[in-house]
Amino acid sequence: MDGLPTRESSPGVVVLPGNRAELVAIVRALAASGVPFVARGAGTGLSGGALADSDSVLITLTRLTRILSIDPIRRRAVLEPGVVNARLSEAVLPYGLAYVPDPSSQTACTIGGNVAENAGGPHCLKYGVTTNHVVALEVILPEGEIVRLGSHAGEPW
Known part of the structure; x- marks a missing residue:
């Protein structure tokens, strides 16, 4: 979910990479497997741009804080x-x-x-x-x- 009040979604999986190398590895693995994904910050947006459906992986970037x-x-x-x-x-x-x-x-x-x-x-x-x-x-x-x-x-x- 994000801040959009008119639509809810639940991703199939949520991953929280802790560094750039983990993020790159996750994206490459998902691409190689043909699994759709959505990158997301804190989920405060109101446009629905960070919503991932049940067949998707949500990559949350909130641990990349340096x-x-x-x-x-x-x-x-x-x-x-x-x-x-x-x-x-x-x-x-x-x-x-x-x-x-x-x-x-x-x-x-x-x-x-x-x-x-x-x-x-x-x-x-x-x-x-x-x-x-x-x-x-x-x-x-x-x-x-x-x-x-x-x-x-x-x-x-």
């Missing part, structure tokens, strides 16, 4: 998808920075979920939604291939 680096000069952070939105804001606050996409669920929602849903919030009226604050992504495709999108240099997409 903030890998913060570069206050370039105003960049590298993090795993399970980092809670408010935790990123707290982590950059000592540098006089903020992560401004602030959905009402910011104390529970994850950055991975924010990216998947292009989350917003009140500050987005002035500063833009999630996609206005992402310069690069590392993505695991459904077959298990890892691709990098965007730029370390921070050039526009």
Whole structure:
């Protein structure tokens, strides 16, 4: 289930990888077996984008919670998808920075979920939604291939 109040679903299996290697191995195994899966953050979204049916595996990313680096000069952070939105804001606050996409669920929602849903919030009226604050992504495709999108240099997409 996610935050969508109009539809419930129960996945056949739920897995909670603890690191990137486990996540990649799970995705590759599911792809090789032809088993459908859905990746999910904290499940706070209201669009139904993280619902998995009984024939699917739900891959919950909430254990991937490391903030890998913060570069206050370039105003960049590298993090795993399970980092809670408010935790990123707290982590950059000592540098006089903020992560401004602030959905009402910011104390529970994850950055991975924010990216998947292009989350917003009140500050987005002035500063833009999630996609206005992402310069690069590392993505695991459904077959298990890892691709990098965007730029370390921070050039526009």
